[in-house]
Structures are given as C-alpha cells and as structure tokens.
Amino acid sequence: MHIPDGILPLGLSLGGWAIAAGLTALSLNRIAAQPDPRAGLPRAAMMTAAFFAASLIHIPVPPSSVHLVLPGLMGAMLGWYALPAILIGLAFQAVMFGHGGLTTLGVNAVILGLPALAAFGLTRALGHLTQRAAAAIVGFATGAGAVLLAVALFAAILLAGLPAHLDAGAERAAITALALAHLPLALAEGMVVVAVLGFLRRTSPEMIVAR
Amino acid sequence: MSERDIVLSSIAKPLIAALLLAGPAAAHGAFVDMGTTEAVAIQARYDTGALMAGAQVSVFAPDNPALPWLTGMTDADGRFVFVPDDRAGQWAVQVRQAGHGAMGYVTVGTDGAAITVTASRTGLSWAQRLLMAASVVWGCIGTALYFRRLRPAEPA
Numbered sequence: 205m206h207i208p209d210g211i212l213p214l215g216l217s218l219g220g221w222a223i224a225a226g227l228t229a230l231s232l233n234r235i236a237a238q239p240d241p242r243a244g245l246p247r248a249a250m251m252t253a254a255f256f257a258a259s260l261i262h263i264p265v266p267p268s269s270v271h272l273v274l275p276g277l278m279g280a281m282l283g284w285y286a287l288p289a290i291l292i293g294l295a296f297q298a299v300m301f302g303h304g305g306l307t308t309l310g311v312n313a314v315i316l317g318l319p320a321l322a323a324f325g326l327t328r329a330l331g332h333l334t335q336r337a338a339a340a341i342v343g344f345a346t347g348a349g350a351v352l353l354a355v356a357l358f359a360a361i362l363l364a365g366l367p368a369h370l371d372a373g374a375e376r377a378a379i380t381a382l383a384l385a386h387l388p389l390a391l392a393e394g395m396v397v398v399a400v401l402g403f404l405r406r407t408s409p410e411m412i413v414a415r
Numbered sequence: 416m417s418e419r420d421i422v423l424s425s426i427a428k429p430l431i432a433a434l435l436l437a438g439p440a441a442a443h444g445a446f447v448d449m450g451t452t453e454a455v456a457i458q459a460r461y462d463t464g465a466l467m468a469g470a471q472v473s474v475f476a477p478d479n480p481a482l483p484w485l486t487g488m489t490d491a492d493g494r495f496v497f498v499p500d501d502r503a504g505q506w507a508v509q510v511r512q513a514g515h516g517a518m519g520y521v522t523v524g525t526d527g528a529a530i531t532v533t534a535s536r537t538g539l540s541w542a543q544r545l546l547m548a549a550s551v552v553w554g555c556i557g558t559a560l561y562f563r564r565l566r567p568a569e570p571a
Binding site for chain 2: 205206207208209210211242245246247249250252253256257260262268269296300301302303358362369370371374375378379381382
C-alpha cells in the first residue's frame, strides 16, 4: 500500500502533502502540549523501526503477496507520535527501497496516518476495558479496522487519480484483487495488536496508556 | 510485330482488363515483407521477484510525455515488446498494476537505429536489503537509547 512516484496526478500528490502536513502539525502540537514531550520518543523510535522493517516482511496471499503495514499498532501504541513516526518510516522506505516515493510521501502518510489516528481514537475511547475478552475485541478491531481503512483510502485515491489512457476496467479489477488480498492481512494485524497489547497489559500496563 | 505477338496480345489484353475490373476481390495473392528491426523488450517484476502479469504498459514518445504513444498489457511472464519509431530522444515506459509500478527509459539515437537502455532500476540483492534495513533499524534503536538516557537528567 505504498503508491510510487509517477502514478498519481500532481493535484493528488500536492493535496496529500498538504493534508499530511496539517496532520503532522496537529500531532506535533499535541505532543508539545504534553508534560514531557520527550517521554514518548524512545517508544516512537522503536515503533518506527518496527514499522519500517515490517513492510519488508512479505506474506504470500495467492496469487500475489502482501506485507505488514501496522497502522493500527502504530496508532494504539504511539498516540499522537504515530503520524511523525509513520512519516519518517515511509521516507526511509521510499529512499532506501523505492517503496512508495517522495512525491507521494504525503499521500502515503495520509493513507496510513489517518487509520493510525483512528486506531488511537478507538484505543483512547475503549482501551480502558480490563476484561480480557473485551480488550481482545477492541484490540482486534483496532488492528483489523486500521488495515481495512487504509486499503479503502488507497483504492479510493487510486481510482480518483486514474488517467484516461489506462484501461479502467482492468485497473479496477487489479485494485479489487489487491484489496481482497489484504483481508487476511487485516486479520493478521488484528491479532498482532491483540498479542502486543495483551503482552504489555501483563508485563507493564503503564506502557499502554494512550495519550 | 510478328503474328505470334499479336495473337498473344489479343488474348492477354481482355484477360488483364477482366482482372482489373474484378478489383481487390480477385487479389488472392499475398506477400509478406519481412525484415529485422530493433525492439525494446521489457520484463516487469515486483520487488518480491513476482512477475507483473497483465499489468498495463504505457509508452511515452520523447515529444509527448503526457499522452502515451502506445498502450498495452504485459503477458503472463510480465513481458512486453515494442518498436519505437525514429523519433530521437528519451522514451519512457511505465508499467503499473493496482497502484504499483515503475518507469523505465530508453534512448533512441538521432540516426533512428541505435536504442540504448538509459535507466532501468534493478532489484537489490537479499543481503543488500538486509544490510540497509539493519542500518535504519539500528539508527532507530540508537535514537531510542539516546532519548532514554537523556530522560533521567531532565529537571523534574
């Protein structure tokens, strides 16, 4: 779910940058308002590493393969730090491996950043539930829902920017196939969030306080 | 003109006239002009190594980077072959499928014959990717350790 350079029209790329800049400014503003803005940095740095490396792990979903994207985990673990972390992770992925691109960095940050912020909101609203089953359901919904939202944003942006000379039917079919291939990934990421939050709840509950 | 030539001519002339009147329907003969030419062959893969089968190919001529000169689709092996015309300059080839894709460039020389591949990104080896990923991950861990160490020194 990384749109590379040269796929989207200029307007969409610029719009993506504008929205990403706005969301980043909002996030940094909220981080600065915290009592100790530096307190979340070690965790944000570690999660950036996980986010960066996760995209290199390919899970075969015949006929193609998908890779972990982790927007739900980023949002649930990092809160307002999620967006800057995603932006930095995406920039490294684009520069080092050509996953995504620099012109589309803004768009990609929106595709993964909005679901991360939604996951943060869900965690903040319902993360206080202590019953194991309820916490597991919320965690799963966070991880799986964030992937589904990211796929929906990805498909919508691609379809909005489809150039006239392309075979729209074939491209729509390819996008549909890709979206369907991400359904098992949504399940997997839902379970990742449940496992990570469950582990933290047992070992160091103070770490999962969403800010 | 001999007697024999006249006889031949009197037979041939109506015959030729009949053929001409019959028009294209009577042209059952066909010819195939064959020759060799220099073509550009591409093969598109994802960075996982998977072939990009059925991906859409757009070829852009040097004088119009906005509107494709040729569009097509890769075959089951991710291959596509095209023959650029004699317009000199850099031709761009884009292969895309479901929002993923890449560009490649070939240059046609001024004589119209020489085609050179100017830019075609090749995949990184497994070891290269691992080393690059490890460097970035280590940078993140270093950042985490730095700010973790800094915290106790902070005035409360």
